[in-house]
Amino acid sequence: MEKEWATYPHPIYIYEPWCKGCDICVVLCPEGTLEMGREKIAHVVRPETCTRCKLCELRCPDFCITVFPKKKKADAPESPS
Ligand code: SF4
Ligand code: SF4
Numbered sequence: 001m002e003k004e005w006a007t008y009p010h011p012i013y014i015y016e017p018w019c020k021g022c023d024i025c026v027v028l029c030p031e032g033t034l035e036m037g038r039e040k041i042a043h044v045v046r047p048e049t050c051t052r053c054k055l056c057e058l059r060c061p062d063f064c065i066t067v068f069p070k071k072k073k074a075d076a077p078e079s080p081s
Pocket of ligand 2 (some may be wrong): 012028029030031032033034049050051052053054055056057067
């Protein structure tokens with residue numbers, strides 16, 4: 001995901017195959033960005049609220065979560081001219 005994150009629509013990415021539904025990220029997120037789905041996998045439901053504090057990434061016991069750095073102008077996809 002070297003440059004792919006520049007076009008990824010959310011500030012964080014959850015690798016679902018590794019998520020065991022422990023709820024830690026959902027409970028710890030101070031912004032209510034995440035919710036547990038019916039299938040017992042965490043989801044990003046309010047991406048606009050994420051402050052990129054990285055609590056979820058640091059505390060996920062299964063290393064499922066990546067918080068991307070804030071996009072810089074230089075990272076934005078080039079627009080066709
Ligand atoms: S902390 Fe990790 S394993 Fe637990 S619900 Fe969140 S993403 Fe899934
Ligand atoms: S980075 Fe912080 S604000 Fe964003 S989802 Fe994770 S815990 Fe919530």
